[in-house]
Amino acid sequence: MQIEFVDFVAGAKKAAGIAVVIDVFRAFTTACYCVQQGAARILAVGDSDQALAYRNTLPDTVLLGERFGKCLPGFDFGNSPSEISEVNLQGKTVVHTTHAGTQGLVNAIRADRVFTGALVNAAATVRAIKALEPRQVTLVRMGLNANEASDEDWLCADYLAALLRGETIAHQDIYQQLRGSPYAARFFDDAQPWSPAADFECCLDIDRFDFALQANPMPDGACELTLCSPQGDL
Numbered sequence: 001m002q003i004e005f006v007d008f009v010a011g012a013k014k015a016a017g018i019a020v021v022i023d024v025f026r027a028f029t030t031a032c033y034c035v036q037q038g039a040a041r042i043l044a045v046g047d048s049d050q051a052l053a054y055r056n057t058l059p060d061t062v063l064l065g066e067r068f069g070k071c072l073p074g075f076d077f078g079n080s081p082s083e084i085s086e087v088n089l090q091g092k093t094v095v096h097t098t099h100a101g102t103q104g105l106v107n108a109i110r111a112d113r114v115f116t117g118a119l120v121n122a123a124a125t126v127r128a129i130k131a132l133e134p135r136q137v138t139l140v141r142m143g144l145n146a147n148e149a150s151d152e153d154w155l156c157a158d159y160l161a162a163l164l165r166g167e168t169i170a171h172q173d174i175y176q177q178l179r180g181s182p183y184a185a186r187f188f189d190d191a192q193p194w195s196p197a198a199d200f201e202c203c204l205d206i207d208r209f210d211f212a213l214q215a216n217p218m219p220d221g222a223c224e225l226t227l228c229s230p231q232g233d234l
């Protein structure tokens with residue numbers, strides 16, 4: 001299996017084979033917590049106006065969105081896994097747009113299949129990929145604002161690559177590196193209440209979830225996230 005590392009939206013656009021679009025802080029962590037909270041559907045959207053427009057066309061929508069980490073006007077919630085873990089999403093369609101993560105998903109148009117990448121379901125994602133016996137896996141690191149290399153997405157890519165090769169990295173080592181990282185400092189900064197410390201803990205609950213999330217392109221350019229369990233698609 002050939003494993004390639006690429007970055008940002010430009011990397012997503014050229015990703016081939018099985019692509020994993022990685023966004024640990026916080027998009028694809030939050031998406032997993034939406035599943036935990038019972039969301040019936042999760043739609044990942046690039047454009048915030050497109051996300052808002054779904055309110056008029058789909059019933060029971062909950063809008064999650066941020067730019068530069070802050071909740072978007074007109075949206076129900078920001079991009080906070082700890083906040084969403086308090087919300088009952090049973091029967092709801094979550095519409096999710098973020099600065100980095102969802103931009104990567106909607107641009108990974110060359111790949112045969114696309115999965116979301118986060119630490120909370122990394123091992124399950126690798127199991128889903130291995131079951132496909134791919135020749136090529138492309139790990140897309142979205143980084144900060146989709147334009148700056150960031151420790152959490154780079155470490156998650158290294159962890160995914162290690163698992164794909166049958167190796168591992170100790171969870172405690174990942175946690176310690178990120179706890180001291182400047183890219184996690186916002187979670188411990190009282191001046192940035194939209195990024196609470198509880199989000200850091202949610203994002204670092206490594207391999208908490210036993211499912212992968214596959215991103216399936218929709219005709220309007222958005223992607224619908226669907227669950228894959230180790231036993232196959234749910």
Ligand SMILES: O=C(O)[C@H](CS(=O)(=O)O)OP(=O)(O)O
Pocket residue numbers: 023025026027028066067068069070079098099100101102143144145146
């Ligand atoms: O909400 C977040 O934490 C980030 C903000 S940014 O893009 O890193 O500025 O959004 P995400 O798309 O989840 O990376």
